[in-house]
Amino acid sequence: xxxxxxxxxxxxxxxxxxxKMSDDKKTLTDWISGKWIENIRxxxxxxxxxxxxxxxxxxxxxxxSAQELHKKIHxxxxxxxxxxxxxxxxxxxxxxxxxxxxxxxxxxxxxxLGNKTFxxxxxxxxxxxxxxxxxxVLELIHYLIEENIHATKREVYYNDxxxxxxxSNSDSIIEDIAALMATPRDSLHVVAAAKGAVxxxxxxxxxxxxxxxxxxxxxGKSITPFIDTITDIESDAExxxxxxxxxxxxxxxxxxxxxxxxxxxxTGKGQPDIATRMFVKKLQRELRLPVLGxxxxxxxxxxxxxxxxIGSKRLSYETMFLATPxxxxxxxxxxxxDKYNIPKSARLKMTPADIKTGKLLLKEPFIARRKKWARExxxxxxxxxxxxxxxxxxxxxxxxxxxxxxxxxETADWI
Amino acid sequence: xxxxxxxxxxxxxxxxxxxKMSDDKKTLTDWISGKWIENIRxxxxxxxxxxxxxxxxxxxxxxxSAQELHKKIHxxxxxxxxxxxxxxxxxxxxxxxxxxxxxxxxxxxxxxLGNKTFxxxxxxxxxxxxxxxxxxVLELIHYLIEENIHATKREVYYNDxxxxxxxSNSDSIIEDIAALMATPRDSLHVVAAAKGAVxxxxxxxxxxxxxxxxxxxxxGKSITPFIDTITDIESDAExxxxxxxxxxxxxxxxxxxxxxxxxxxxTGKGQPDIATRMFVKKLQRELRLPVLGxxxxxxxxxxxxxxxxIGSKRLSYETMFLATPxxxxxxxxxxxxDKYNIPKSARLKMTPADIKTGKLLLKEPFIARRKKWARExxxxxxxxxxxxxxxxxxxxxxxxxxxxxxxxxETADWI
Numbered sequence: 001x002x003x004x005x006x007x008x009x010x011x012x013x014x015x016x017x018x019x020k021m022s023d024d025k026k027t028l029t030d031w032i033s034g035k036w037i038e039n040i041r042x043x044x045x046x047x048x049x050x051x052x053x054x055x056x057x058x059x060x061x062x063x064x065s066a067q068e069l070h071k072k073i074h075x076x077x078x079x080x081x082x083x084x085x086x087x088x089x090x091x092x093x094x095x096x097x098x099x100x101x102x103x104x105x106x107x108x109x110x111x112x113l114g115n116k117t118f119x120x121x122x123x124x125x126x127x128x129x130x131x132x133x134x135x136x137v138l139e140l141i142h143y144l145i146e147e148n149i150h151a152t153k154r155e156v157y158y159n160d161x162x163x164x165x166x167x168s169n170s171d172s173i174i175e176d177i178a179a180l181m182a183t184p185r186d187s188l189h190v191v192a193a194a195k196g197a198v199x200x201x202x203x204x205x206x207x208x209x210x211x212x213x214x215x216x217x218x219x220g221k222s223i224t225p226f227i228d229t230i231t232d233i234e235s236d237a238e239x240x241x242x243x244x245x246x247x248x249x250x251x252x253x254x255x256x257x258x259x260x261x262x263x264x265x266x267t268g269k270g271q272p273d274i275a276t277r278m279f280v281k282k283l284q285r286e287l288r289l290p291v292l293g294x295x296x297x298x299x300x301x302x303x304x305x306x307x308x309x310i311g312s313k314r315l316s317y318e319t320m321f322l323a324t325p326x327x328x329x330x331x332x333x334x335x336x337x338d339k340y341n342i343p344k345s346a347r348l349k350m351t352p353a354d355i356k357t358g359k360l361l362l363k364e365p366f367i368a369r370r371k372k373w374a375r376e377x378x379x380x381x382x383x384x385x386x387x388x389x390x391x392x393x394x395x396x397x398x399x400x401x402x403x404x405x406x407x408x409x410e411t412a413d414w415i
Numbered sequence: 416x417x418x419x420x421x422x423x424x425x426x427x428x429x430x431x432x433x434x435k436m437s438d439d440k441k442t443l444t445d446w447i448s449g450k451w452i453e454n455i456r457x458x459x460x461x462x463x464x465x466x467x468x469x470x471x472x473x474x475x476x477x478x479x480s481a482q483e484l485h486k487k488i489h490x491x492x493x494x495x496x497x498x499x500x501x502x503x504x505x506x507x508x509x510x511x512x513x514x515x516x517x518x519x520x521x522x523x524x525x526x527x528l529g530n531k532t533f534x535x536x537x538x539x540x541x542x543x544x545x546x547x548x549x550x551x552v553l554e555l556i557h558y559l560i561e562e563n564i565h566a567t568k569r570e571v572y573y574n575d576x577x578x579x580x581x582x583s584n585s586d587s588i589i590e591d592i593a594a595l596m597a598t599p600r601d602s603l604h605v606v607a608a609a610k611g612a613v614x615x616x617x618x619x620x621x622x623x624x625x626x627x628x629x630x631x632x633x634x635g636k637s638i639t640p641f642i643d644t645i646t647d648i649e650s651d652a653e654x655x656x657x658x659x660x661x662x663x664x665x666x667x668x669x670x671x672x673x674x675x676x677x678x679x680x681x682t683g684k685g686q687p688d689i690a691t692r693m694f695v696k697k698l699q700r701e702l703r704l705p706v707l708g709x710x711x712x713x714x715x716x717x718x719x720x721x722x723x724x725i726g727s728k729r730l731s732y733e734t735m736f737l738a739t740p741x742x743x744x745x746x747x748x749x750x751x752x753d754k755y756n757i758p759k760s761a762r763l764k765m766t767p768a769d770i771k772t773g774k775l776l777l778k779e780p781f782i783a784r785r786k787k788w789a790r791e792x793x794x795x796x797x798x799x800x801x802x803x804x805x806x807x808x809x810x811x812x813x814x815x816x817x818x819x820x821x822x823x824x825e826t827a828d829w830i
Contacts, residue, residue, distance in 0.1 A: 144812065149669055150633075151812050152662045158808040161760040193661035195610055195684055197637040206632025207669070217621025218565075219639030222612040225665065226633050246608035247567045250640065254564055254622070269610055345577040393573040397559065397566050 036261065036409035040238045043290045043328060043414075057115035058103075059095075061321075063228065064187045066145045072181055073142050090122040092134055095179045097317040111321065113182055130173070136160055137173045144189040150226045153190055175317060184321040186278065191225040196276030197249065198223055200258035200265045201237040202283075204230050213264070218253040223266075225275040233286050236262055240283055242327070243267045244295040244304050248389045248400065255401040261409060264289075272307060277322040280308060284324050291324055292414055294405075297332040298350070298386035299357040302377065305329060310366055328414040329373060331404070334380040337387055340404060346391040350384045372415035451676065451824035455653045458705045458743060458829075472530035473518075474510075476736075478643065479602045481560045487596055488557050505537040507549055510594045512732040526736065528597055545588070551575055552588045559604040565641045568605055590732060599736040601693065606640040611691030612664065613638055615673035615680045616652040617698075619645050628679070633668040638681075640690040648701045651677055655698055657742070658682045659710040659719050663804045663815065670816040676824060679704075687722060692737040695723060699739050706739055707829055709820075712747040713765070713801035714772040717792065720744060725781055743829040744788060746819070749795040752802055755819060761806040765799045787830035 064072070080090050094117055095101060101114040122131040140159055144151055153174060157167040164170040178185045185191075199220035202213040207229045213221055224230070241263050243249045249267040252258070258265055264283060268276040284291055293308065295301030311323045337347060350358070358381040361367055367374050380386065392400045408414065479487070495505050509532055510516060516529040537546040555574055559566055568589060572582040579585040593600045600606075614635035617628040622644045628636055639645070656678050658664045664682040667673070673680055679698060683691040699706055708723065710716030726738045752762060765773070773796040776782055782789050795801065807815045823829065 140812075147813070149812060150665070151808070152665075152805070154662065154803070154805045155666075155808040155812060158761055158803075158805045159811070161809060162758065165760075191665075193665070193684070194634065195661075206634065209630040209632045211630075211632060215624040215626075216636070217624045217626060217639050218641050218644065219609065219621065219637035221631070222634035222637045224632050224634030225661075226669070229633065246610075246640075247569065250565070250567075250606075250608070251570075254641070269608070343577065345580075346573055388569070388573075390567070390569045390573045393566070393570040394576060396574070397555075397564060397570060398562070 036406070036412075037238060039409065039412035040290055042412075045284070045288050045290065045326060047288060059113045059182045061111040061113050061182050061184065064181065064183045066148055066189070069181060069183065069187060070142070070145050073138060073145070076138075076180075090131070092120040092131065092180065093117045094120060094176050095182070097175060097179050102317055113179065133163060133169060133173050134176065136163055137170060137177055141174075141177060141188050141190070150189045150191050150229075152192060152225075156190055179317060186225075186227055186321075189226075189228075191227075192274045194223050194225040194273050194275030196223040196266060196268045196272060196279065197221060197246075198264065198266050198279070199249070199253045200241075201235055201262045202264045203232075203234040205232040206230050214258070216253075218250055220249065220253060220265075220267075223276055223279050227275060227278045227282060230279075230282065233283065235264060235283075235287050235289075237264045237287070237289060238262050240264045240266065240280065240287075240289050240291045241330070242280060242291060242293045242295075242305075242308060243389075244270070244301055245389055248294065251397070251400055255398065257401050257405070261405070268304070268308075271304060274322060277308060277311075277324070281322060281324045291327045292330040293327050294330050294389065295332070296386070296388045297334050297337065297380065298348075298388075299354055299361060299377075299380075301332075302361060302373075303357075306361075306366065329376070330408055330414040332387055332389055332392070333413075333415070334376050334383070334385070337385065337391075340392070340395070342387060342391050343394050346394040347385050347387050350380070350386050354386060355381055355384060370415075376415065451821070451827075452653060454824065454827035455705055457827070460699070460703050460705065460741060462703060474528045474597045476526040476528050476597050476599065479596065479598045481563055481604070484596060484598065484602060485557070485560050488553060488560070491553075491595075505546070507535040507546065507595065508532045509535060509591050510597070512590060512594050517732055528594065548578060548584060548588050549591065551578055552585060552592055556589075556592065556603050556605070565604045565606050565644075567607060567640075571605055594732060601640075601642055601736075604641075604643075606642075607689045609638050609640040609688050609690030611638040611681060611683045611687060611694065612636060612661075613679065613681050613694070614664070614668045615656075616650055616677045617679045618647075618649045620647040621645050629673070631668075633665055635664065635668060635680075635682075638691055638694045642690060642693045642697060645694075645697065648698065650679060650698075650702050650704075652679045652702070652704060653677050655679045655681065655695065655702075655704050655706045656745070657695060657706060657708045657710075657720075657723060658804075659685065659716055660804055663709065666812070666815055670813065672816050672820070676820070683719070683723075686719060689737060692723060692726075692739070696737060696739045706742045707745040708742050709745050709804065710747070711801070711803045712749050712752065712795065713763075713803075714769055714776055714792075714795075716747075717776060717788075718772075721776075721781065744791070745823055745829040747802055747804055747807070748828075748830070749791050749798070749800070752800065752806075755807070755810070757802060757806050758809050761809040762800050762802050765795070765801050769801060770796055770799060785830075791830065 083090055095113050096116045096118055101116040103112040103114065120127045120131050120134060122128060137156065140156055153171050154167060156174065157164050157170040174185060174188065174190055178188055197220035199213050199216050204211055206224055207226070211221055243252065243265060246267055246269050249265060252265050266276065266280055280291065293305045295304050305327060308324050309327045358377060362374060362377055362381070367377060392404050498505055510528050511531045511533055516531040518527040518529065535542045535546050535549060537543060552571065555571055568586050569582060571589065572579050572585040589600060589603065589605055593603055612635035614628050614631050619626055621639055622641070626636055658667065658680060661682055661684050664680060667680050681691065681695055695706065708720045710719050720742060723739050724742045773792060777789060777792055777796070782792060807819050
């Protein structure tokens, strides 16, 4: 059915295209009525709302190209040099990264930085060391940008361990510079290691190489931490499916589920790292597709969904770039266990720690706001029963791809 | 220089080819004299020795195709059925998996199974449950083979949790059946999850998809746990480089190190999982290339090298399929810290636990046998100093790819 669907126009101001892939194969199957495609399209995120008129003295935090950042660094250094010559002092005015000064506009998916700043003076005894470190990190980032390469936080630290003394010092300075440049950290070419994988109806360029995720065997493509090197995203998928576990990812990959239900399948292999979360966010932002989450039916699985959805609990400058809004919980829902007749022997008793975590989650405003999530979580805590994704194999190895997921999609059974 | 090298003939009885890749680009650089290529070729593993005449009653454990295994399962079940009808009893004769009955022939890289067996009778009260589980697992494996799909151990367990009760029971039966069929576990299509990645001068097919590892951006290709689906391995690389950490892998990938020094770069992202170890072994077996290890200069890094080289300490039926013999320790050698002037501030003090682990390792026969490894490890323990791979960044982000590794290769500075 997906071969006849209407092409969607790509998001404005984006290099990505949602076009027909050249190597499509018709994979119609008799056992799918096609109701799912209506269901999925109903939950497509809206095309981006128009930009609000911003209040004064508020800056939009946005990704910068290497060229833009390079220019900004040079402007800053010119200003600093001029200050030395004319005023005889060098001050950094760095926006504070506290919650009060960072506003997330959920409707427009924008991060705004207020006008609260603090001063770091090279001539003050108190902040001379911080200023020296700031200059040093700025120099290192300038090098990364000029060479067009990337580095981890740890490598930045090791470039001058005698100066930084502890990695936490260079890490903190890196975030300061990100705020100073009003850009997320990865635009500074400073990244973290990644362990996620992707497969499905998706093509993109990565460092110039063309990657076709329909031709990645069963292991999929390793997600690069250099998210800014990913360009020219193309897809004819209808949705993005986040899978908690590698085993389920492999089952979906081996059965080429993504060709029957045109989709992009991502796994963070457990707790997702920063790169995997940025990757999912970038896909959703560029392709404007619904995102469905498929995790174990236990508090840990729910936490993984939350990490993708709202980031870690601490609403920091950094994590706000990583949240993918409006993820739907597809499964395994606690109510699925009865609905799909998962045998008692395949269900697990929750530990006291599980139950405690579940009860704490129920008190979170984010859960309370989503009444259906709260209801399912309550059911889990009340029945003191959890289950892994693999418990679905109690109906056979392919129950997952041939019955469970099709039925979930056909009946819009997500919350 | 590598564009003019002599093509190597592929290993006999292998589908792999070592041929010229069609998309080669000449990447000669002035700062490399080319001595490294002589060095590397000196440590190439010998072409496979001729098979020894095997002693009687010894079976070679070998990979089986789905077709071969399918045939063996049918033969076994026919025999069992016949036994019921003629003898009125059903006995499994299962080779014992104890060290005494499993011999590893290092010269020929062969695993041999002796003629010690134990009997599992369906009619004995003592082993009726084990026999029932054996039949059930055999049935599940038969299904996997017929459908040509793969599953994890956990999924096998969940197919009948009421029967197996604990996953350790189904796991043990799976290993029994592997021994019964004289084949490694992955030939049964039962696999474990994987987190490794590969990049470099390597092409192969994975589940029919053509994978070109020179075109995998910076993240590389995720290694599939379904190693048996990897076929048609081609490479013009001179060596395989195992890298402990993702950060170093990314630096090598971003600088396309593998084009300057034709190589295949693999990372297990820390402690390597079974699939990554099988993948490295398969590459070495098919391509007959030297394998160099690049890990942190600490006891944990050394342990990672050992896991690739000899498997985990327990010499089990399973781990013997995973060992890659004769890995060279390229770096970071404890003596490199002075040789490459790594500043004191980039070196770390070993913890008491580190020192204890180091001393225990020195007592291992495997270390004692490799005198140069023992000497380096002694130096580490004596100086109580360790260092991470990233400490090389104290000479700049690209010191690793532009100076350290080239010099190591040029001077054959591995042990």
